[in-house]
Amino acid sequence: MDSENRILVFSGAAAAAMITIAIIFSPSAAVSFNMILAAVLILAVPYSAFKFVELKRIKAYENEFPNFLRDIAESQRAGLSIIEAIKTASKSEYGALTKELRKMSDQLSWNVPLEKVLKKFSHKMGKSDIIRRSIIIIMQANKSGGNIEDVMESLASNIESIKDVQQEKSLMLNQQVVMMYAIFFIFLGITLALIKFLIPLLQTQNQIGGFVVLENFNSNPCAICVASPDSMCIGCHAFFLVSDSFDLGKREEASAYYKSLFLTMIMIQGLFTGLIAGQISNDSVVAGLKHSLLMLISGFSIFMVVTKLGLV
Secondary structure, X not given: OOHXXXXXXXXXXXXXXXXXXXXXXXXXXXXXXXXXXXXXXXXXXXXXXXXHHHHHHHXXXXXXHHHHHHHHHHHHHOOOOHHHHHHHHOOOXXXXXXXXXXXXXXXXXXXXXXXXXXXXXXXXXXOOHHHHHHHHHHHHHHHXXXXXXXXXXXXXXXXXXXXXXXXXXXXXHHHHHHHHHHHHHHHXXXXXXXXXXXXXXXXXXXXXXXXXXXXXXXXXXXXXXXXXXXXXXXXXXXXXXXHHHOOOOOOOOHHHHHHHHHHHHHHHHHHHHHHHHHHHHHOOOHHHHHHHHHHHHHHHHHHHHHHHOOOX
């Protein structure tokens, strides 16, 4: 079982255990809700951290791989076979890639066939399409014969060109990621402003010149569901649960309803905005988990601090 699956199994087991405890042994729905949120974090945070570290490691591998290929090509031009060239090149430093290359050299020293060694290396580098495809080309070139050093040199140049394009693309798309963060925090500011200024207006029965403008207006749309078990009130009961869990006010209060509504909206906005940011910057929704967690934690913290201090 690889590291990714182990993390998923252990964090999934811990999250499942916490959810089970929350459902069976928790004294109240609010406590259960908080425990379920904690279980989600237990599941998401380790996996997100692992994917972030893995992505950094893969980029480090890809940055050093062209240097390794060029060193092999130079050794072959000096008259060494590809096996001896790999052994010689592996004695140099290639950053994060050094450890894996020295494993290759050790395997070749034990007379493990080159093709098998390259396949094992390709499997370990499976998360990197660039390295995996390069190894396939090297294996085919070694089978067909010819000037393998020219193939190595060409691969190194192509990889560097691809990395340059990716870096240029990343610099351009980072501006879009910054915009996604700006959109989220603008949305957060708007929701806090609505709580600050709109809710008091809704709670006040407006009159102009002695005439009631909004007759029989109830500022809390969920007021009729406070004591009702009706299935039509399931949405309101979800907001009641949020309100009870984070002490946002009494269920019958309009402010509690709107605070719960806006907090839920902030969480949804943060989750999906982060995933979109990951897709934009790294072509991976999973890579967006770190953005989602950052937005969720910062949005929730700001919202709770502002509301608890009575600023809204």
